[in-house]
Amino acid sequence: MVDFSLVKRSPVSLFFEGAKDTFPLVVGAIPFGIIFGTLAETAGLSFHATMGMSLFVFAGASQFVSLSLLASGTASPMIVLTTFVVNLRHMLYGASMVPFYKNLTSLWKMVLAFGLTDETFAVAVSRYNQEDGVQGKHYYNFGSMVFMYLNWNLCTFIGLTAGKAFPEISRWGLDFAMPATFIGIVIPYLVSKPMWASVVTAGTVSILAGGLPHKMGLMLAAIAGVMVGLVCEKVFLENQEKG
Amino acid sequence: MFTAGIQLNEIFMVAGMALVTFVIRYIMFPISGRFTFPKLFERGLRYVPPVVLTAIIVPSVLMPNGGALDLKLNNPYLIGALAACVIGGVFKNLLLTIVLSMVVFLGAQWVFAMG
Numbered sequence: 001m002v003d004f005s006l007v008k009r010s011p012v013s014l015f016f017e018g019a020k021d022t023f024p025l026v027v028g029a030i031p032f033g034i035i036f037g038t039l040a041e042t043a044g045l046s047f048h049a050t051m052g053m054s055l056f057v058f059a060g061a062s063q064f065v066s067l068s069l070l071a072s073g074t075a076s077p078m079i080v081l082t083t084f085v086v087n088l089r090h091m092l093y094g095a096s097m098v099p100f101y102k103n104l105t106s107l108w109k110m111v112l113a114f115g116l117t118d119e120t121f122a123v124a125v126s127r128y129n130q131e132d133g134v135q136g137k138h139y140y141n142f143g144s145m146v147f148m149y150l151n152w153n154l155c156t157f158i159g160l161t162a163g164k165a166f167p168e169i170s171r172w173g174l175d176f177a178m179p180a181t182f183i184g185i186v187i188p189y190l191v192s193k194p195m196w197a198s199v200v201t202a203g204t205v206s207i208l209a210g211g212l213p214h215k216m217g218l219m220l221a222a223i224a225g226v227m228v229g230l231v232c233e234k235v236f237l238e239n240q241e242k243g
Numbered sequence: 244m245f246t247a248g249i250q251l252n253e254i255f256m257v258a259g260m261a262l263v264t265f266v267i268r269y270i271m272f273p274i275s276g277r278f279t280f281p282k283l284f285e286r287g288l289r290y291v292p293p294v295v296l297t298a299i300i301v302p303s304v305l306m307p308n309g310g311a312l313d314l315k316l317n318n319p320y321l322i323g324a325l326a327a328c329v330i331g332g333v334f335k336n337l338l339l340t341i342v343l344s345m346v347v348f349l350g351a352q353w354v355f356a357m358g
Contacts, residue, residue, distance in 0.1 A: 225294035
């Protein structure tokens with residue numbers, strides 16, 4: 001038997017393990033980042049503002065939305081408000097991480113919170129949930145975040161540069177990289193009936209509420225999915241106890 | 244004095260976006276010490292990653308052009324997504340799923356553009 005009660009791992013090895021496990025998601029983010037960079041100029045965003053967005057906002061979906069709003073002449077306060085709504089889902093990610101970050105310093109919490117993208121959250125939360133007694137998983141989380149961050153900014157830069165050389169690149173439809181990556185993340189979760197029910201619900205609601213402004217449909221779909229999952233959990237659990 | 248008005252406007256926009264995004268991602272940590280989440284809420288959080296991602300995937304695949312639902316089989320996003328589901332389900336390998344479904348998507352897009 002292996003004693004899992006206290007497993008010491010060096011911060012460096014955890015950092016690289018996190019980066020390694022994030023590699024497939026980094027690959028998925030490459031076309032996405034390049035497209036963002038190429039579209040920016042067409043939308044009327046300057047080179048510095050585009051790099052600034054990837055460096056300081058670091059939230060792919062909302063960065064894309066801001067480009068389409070800019071292109072249609074939307075005022076800045078409205079773009080900031082839309083960013084808030086589109087990124088609201090990350091508050092749920094923060095809530096999920098609270099128990100795992102509770103012994104960290106405020107600086108660590110701020111750094112890791114800054115990097116709480118869809119991809120790093122998905123990778124890190126599943127590592128935290130492995131009950132193997134490994135200490136210091138925040139280094140794993142950090143490794144995932146740094147890899148995503150460097151890649152995102154490099155790809156934005158490449159896109160900005162390549163956009164000038166190949167203006168038609170934005171019409172290749174490389175935006176499929178994001179759904180492809182997310183499908184790959186979701187599939188391993190689909191191991192129980194409540195999980196299936198919650199995902200099917202979220203998908204259905206996201207279509208039904210797709211016409212709502214500012215991507216509000218996303219939050220509605222997420223809330224409906226979680227609620228259906230919890231109800232199914234209760235129903236299936238009670239059935240098991242009876243049977 | 245600042246003369247580059249557009250430049251300044253961009254700075255405000257990027258700073259605003261950065262601020263709201265960081266506050267959203269961080270806010271739960273300082274406020275969580277003051278109360279404990281109900282057990283039901285904590286159980287619900289386990290559904291968050293797949294549910295949120297699905298709510299992003301489905302509209303981008305079935306409504307690729309924004310408005311109308313496109314369930315036709317000449318929608319390359321739908322073909323690519325179906326391929327990703329099959330490949331992911333069979334091989335359980337994330338990198339393979341992303342790369343192969345991208346190839347299927349680009350192939351489908353190319354074929355439909357010709358036909």
